[in-house]
Amino acid sequence: MLPQGDHNSLFINEIPKWGEPYPNILNRQSVLECLTDYLLQVNYRGYRPDPRKVLAVRQSDRTATLRNASAPIRQEVYYFIEGEIFPKEGTTRMKVGQSPSELAEELLVQHYERLYIWVAYDFTKGSPPGFRKPFDNPLIIKGSSCPNPEQVNRRQAPEGVNPRFFLPDPLAANIGDGGISPDVALDEIASFVTDLVKRDFRNALPEGDNPPIWDEPLIGIASATDPLFERFQDPEVVGPCHRFPEEWLPGARSVISVFLPFTGHISENYSRSQRYSAVEFSSGKWNGSKFLNVVRRALVRFAESHGASAVAPNIDPRYDSDGWLPFWSERHAALAAGLGTFGLHQNFISEKGAFGRLCSVVTTLNLKPTERRYTEVYGYCLYAFDGSCRACINRCPTGAITDAGKIPGRCETHGNKEHLKDWNYGSCGHCSTWIPCSRGIPAKIRKTL
Ligand code: B12
Numbered sequence: 397m398l399p400q401g402d403h404n405s406l407f408i409n410e411i412p413k414w415g416e417p418y419p420n421i422l423n424r425q426s427v428l429e430c431l432t433d434y435l436l437q438v439n440y441r442g443y444r445p446d447p448r449k450v451l452a453v454r455q456s457d458r459t460a461t462l463r464n465a466s467a468p469i470r471q472e473v474y475y476f477i478e479g480e481i482f483p484k485e486g487t488t489r490m491k492v493g494q495s496p497s498e499l500a501e502e503l504l505v506q507h508y509e510r511l512y513i514w515v516a517y518d519f520t521k522g523s524p525p526g527f528r529k530p531f532d533n534p535l536i537i538k539g540s541s542c543p544n545p546e547q548v549n550r551r552q553a554p555e556g557v558n559p560r561f562f563l564p565d566p567l568a569a570n571i572g573d574g575g576i577s578p579d580v581a582l583d584e585i586a587s588f589v590t591d592l593v594k595r596d597f598r599n600a601l602p603e604g605d606n607p608p609i610w611d612e613p614l615i616g617i618a619s620a621t622d623p624l625f626e627r628f629q630d631p632e633v634v635g636p637c638h639r640f641p642e643e644w645l646p647g648a649r650s651v652i653s654v655f656l657p658f659t660g661h662i663s664e665n666y667s668r669s670q671r672y673s674a675v676e677f678s679s680g681k682w683n684g685s686k687f688l689n690v691v692r693r694a695l696v697r698f699a700e701s702h703g704a705s706a707v708a709p710n711i712d713p714r715y716d717s718d719g720w721l722p723f724w725s726e727r728h729a730a731l732a733a734g735l736g737t738f739g740l741h742q743n744f745i746s747e748k749g750a751f752g753r754l755c756s757v758v759t760t761l762n763l764k765p766t767e768r769r770y771t772e773v774y775g776y777c778l779y780a781f782d783g784s785c786r787a788c789i790n791r792c793p794t795g796a797i798t799d800a801g802k803i804p805g806r807c808e809t810h811g812n813k814e815h816l817k818d819w820n821y822g823s824c825g826h827c828s829t830w831i832p833c834s835r836g837i838p839a840k841i842r843k844t845l
Pocket of ligand 1: 563565627632633634681688710720721722724725726727728731738739741742743744745750751752753754755773802804805806807808823824825827
């Protein structure tokens with residue numbers, strides 16, 4: 397059961413279960429008042445929708461206020477009224493004889509559920525179990541039909557490397573484009589996301605002079621029918637709880653994966669010697685996670701504007717996990733989408749390194765898959781490449797990484813409790829900073845690509 401916490405409680409369950417009464421995660425009355433006010437303003441003597449206006453929701457009591465987009469403030473989230481809450485042009489135009497409060501109520505009936513889902517996810521620090529809304533269709537469990545990795549071995553396991561980290565990708569590096577003519581070119585998607593990253597005011601730290609959190613992104617595409625998604629269901633990969641693109645979205649044809657690297661400002665403030673993470677990083681991680689959701693939602697709208705549909709599994713009401721095994725893994729999806737490989741630290745290493753985060757959407761758009769330039773699951777990891785690197789092992793302050801792998805969870809609380817407690821941030825980023833794969837593919841490996 398959900399705790400029926402009062403509005404002022406900070407201990408509100410962020411992620412409700414489906415079908416239970418609306419939890420107190422978004423104050424409905426305040427949203428209604430904001431919308432009424434907005435409708436009054438933009439319908440005054442003619443209709444002039446205002447692209448600057450945002451609904452600002454604060455974390456403490458989940459009430460909304462109407463504001464102009466400006467620098468983000470700590471513990472708030474923002475949604476553009478035009479284009480984001482109401483993607484369809486003209487939705488906020490009042491009909492003859494209609495009062496602003498009538499239209500506001502009408503719109504809220506249609507959009508409140510979606511809004512409270514957004515708020516729940518945007519105020520959650522990680523990617524927790526989700527709403528547990530059941531999938532409509534019976535789950536598909538296929539498991540691997542990929543060739544046995546041992547049969548596709550392309551080179552011998554390097555000397556001194558734990559064989560666990562010498563894993564050939566069971567598929568050929570390039571799955572080919574199948575001669576498809578895509579609905580949208582990759583460049584168009586890339587400039588859409590890059591533009592968002594560059595221009596959206598939410599890509600900024602609330603602290604200091606509000607420097608940006610994320611740098612230019614990398615975008616990759618996987619085919620929704622790539623056999624790797626079957627392989628992900630194998631117990632040693634993710635497990636049968638990992639859902640197929642088709643289950644998230646019937647008719648799915650492609651998966652768009654985005655890697656967002658942290659900006660230089662964030663990495664420069666993370667010195668090599670500090671025991672705990674810098675406030676810039678912790679804030680960037682927490683506030684940057686909200687921005688990942690901005691990107692996810694924008695990509696869904698992008699697909700819809702091209703006459704297709706899309707779902708962002710990580711903020712979908714059906715998203716859940718079996719312990720730490722997610723119904724959709726951002727890193728595994730990124731590997732399928734040609735963006736990079738795993739590292740010994742279990743972070744994902746992209747062409748822009750491991751110091752960043754990932755998001756993805758599943759879409760019915762027919763897109764050209766990105767070529768995978770690697771043939772091994774740990775292809776961009778210098779340890780797995782030739783055993784010459786132990787940087788992340790040495791850097792982890794909790795001893796969570798050894799050459800037998802990473803003990804997930806050992807690092808999880810490092811710095812979360814005492815360090816940066818007043819900021820309500822916390823978290824550790826040692827295993828993705830000051831190592832050869834932090835900001836790119838290690839040079840020795842790059843030469844071989
Ligand atoms: C659960 C979770 C955690 C848990 C457990 C982590 C874990 N390893 O499972 C905890 C709370 C500890 C955690 C911590 C952190 N997390 Co976390 N976490 C997740 C979450 C929700 C799911 C992770 C997952 O898929 N686990 C499943 C298991 C199976 O994954 P795995 O063991 O690593 O998988 C291995 C096997 O598949 C194996 N393998 C064996 N055979 C084969 C064969 C094939 C073909 C393949 C492909 C693989 C394979 O290779 C993999 C790597 O070793 C994702 C979000 C999401 N939905 O994807 C974020 C996510 C992974 N976390 C992320 C981050 C950044 C972190 C932190 C660094 C946070 C921080 N402090 O900044 C820390 C430390 C991460 C670490 N190095 O362990 C990012 C990773 C970004 C990146 N560059 O990699 C993600 C993707 C969130 C995001 N949206 O960006 N996390």
